[in-house]
Amino acid sequence: VVKITDVAQHAGVSPSTVSYVLSGKRTISESTQRRVEESIRTLGYHPHAGARALASNRTNVLALVVPLRQGVHVPVIMQVAVAVVTTARRFGFDVLLLTQDEGAEALRRVAQSALCDGFVVMDIELHDSRLPTLRATPRPSVLIGVPENTEGLTCVDLDFRAVGELCVEHLAELGHRSIALVGSPPEVYERGTGYAERVAEGFTRAARRYGIDATVHACEATSEAALAMTWKLLDEQPDLTGVVVHNEPIVDSIVEALNRAGRRVPDDMSVVAVRPDELAMQSVTPVTWVPFPAEELGVRAVELLMAKLEKRPVPEVTLLPPRITEWASTAVRRAPQVSAAAAGRTTKGRPLTAERLAVDTRRKQP
């Protein structure tokens, strides 16, 4: 293989000059510069990564830790991964792929053996077990996801609170006054990834701000659960005209259940989903949705890491603002009398008793 001395000889300069041409850390006369670059190209020289790492303490490799857990939508991971690799290459970096199952130990191993200069870690939980290691290691890292305590870390994520708010805002401005959030399965809230709670939080906060009647419900990701949830909502919240679904697998089921219950979407009922683009695109029903910016997250994560490697200051938390894509599932709320008629139909003549009304904020809306 061709080495730096070969290039030096071919260009009639010393090895160090070749090195400086490559790194740009020294001013080189235009002529040598050209000659050296020419030699590099004709010889097809690529510096030995190991030797470079040994001498300079820099590998030009970043490690990407991807989750394996069930329930993480795989295409989203791939989108992030591809964005990370592509962006890393823009900075002359390669990417080492680590899976989550080796946990914090893998981070220590890779950091200690100088296999990489820094980390991008996906799927960070509120109390992630890797945080101590990430804080302790001298190699910089960027986390995709926001843990409870971000001190001494660099995090980037979609602003999930703003997602919840945006959905409410959208519905509120279409005139809806009684809405519900059909959220993720209970496990998701318990596991503590944080984003599910944050969406609910933003949802509730914005609803209060708009003075809107709003309820939040965890829901299993099965079509049966979706059906039951729909009935429950229509029963307990008769004025309901807007539903936000933050539970990808059952979006279609909810829409279908609503239609079957006689609430046509979007005429009688508006539906907004929080879901990855890919799935939204191939969905049966065109549902207004807030996408997860997988690619942008990958790009930003790498850019932040590069900034840290260059000792440039970066914010502890970067939250990407959500966008909403309107589709045929949301519409202006219909006139009251129509709603009343619809409510009468779906509640099958059961009278509105005080007992039924006693439970929550619905009382605002008789």
Add this chain to the structure above:
Amino acid sequence: VVKITDVAQHAGVSPSTVSYVLSGKRTISESTQRRVEESIRTLGYHPHAGARALASNRTNVLALVVPLRQGVHVPVIMQVAVAVVTTARRFGFDVLLLTQDEGAEALRRVAQSALCDGFVVMDIELHDSRLPTLRATPRPSVLIGVPENTEGLTCVDLDFRAVGELCVEHLAELGHRSIALVGSPPEVYERGTGYAERVAEGFTRAARRYGIDATVHACEATSEAALAMTWKLLDEQPDLTGVVVHNEPIVDSIVEALNRAGRRVPDDMSVVAVRPDELAMQSVTPVTWVPFPAEELGVRAVELLMAKLEKRPVPEVTLLPPRITEWASTAVRRAPQVSAAAAGRTTKGRPLTAERLAVDTRRKQP
């Protein structure tokens, strides 16, 4: 950071002894072995990858090249990738992630800069532009996919010919005598990845062997195309009782179209799909299917690469035998008179005229 001399000092031996304990290339007395390992553990020593690569010409890293092309099912790529990483770790290897878009140049760069010891390359086409580079580079590689000319290469893939044969076999043994293959979109055949043709080839060959009436059709991956294809099949092949679908997105559409055309699955019509497990599991209709062994391919690819790195001989082509998973979409072909009765039923009493059988079964549906 802790280095080999630190360990040596701590254990009271020379650096080379530590190195030999690590590599096992020398017999070490039990006592020193234990002492050194103890020191390694207590100090948390991990050898510097660059230094090791420089001195030994081995990186313990393999590069995985993943496709980005549209149409490759993303979860399958992830499954392979995860299997590759997991298996690589079993051998003490890490994985560098490369994307296809840098093409052969990336292979050269990574090989030349000694970033890895070998390659696993996914999504190999019949006349892949990277083949010359892969053949020329001194670093061994394993290809997932089989190009036209496999000379000097190591390839591993699902035996797609056997897939076609297996589907026919399954249907033939259930008594079906007239079957059709609904294949991938025309582009897939033209692009030349090979596997689509191979399935068709196996399908045709096995049908001939069984003396079965069989036709092959390319089909776009839209539900409209699926519907049109179903009509066309029922029209042109009136005795048809078995369909093999090698076109993941439209499996459900085909089943639905058949049902709507009055051919109940599996009573009147058996359907077999060639598709990734994941999609089969979450499909609406339980269709008998031949899975793509993504994980096994990843494992085998790494095992083959490790064998090559150890200079052990490996076969040029390794084809994994397909398995078939029976589900509720295939059944024994009904006896003629029963079929006639069923036909009579679904045609709602209209008589079976020669004309109707010759032309177009759609007219059955008013």
Add this chain to the structure above:
DNA sequence: ATGAAAGCGCTAACAT
């Protein structure tokens, strides 16, 4: 603006 040379941390031949 360029060269010379001292390591970076490890492995493996060459000792004993």
Add this chain to the structure above:
DNA sequence: ATGTTAGCGCTTTCAT
């Protein structure tokens, strides 16, 4: 069974 030592190919002081 273990120690000594010469590189591996590069970066980066220190010189000029």
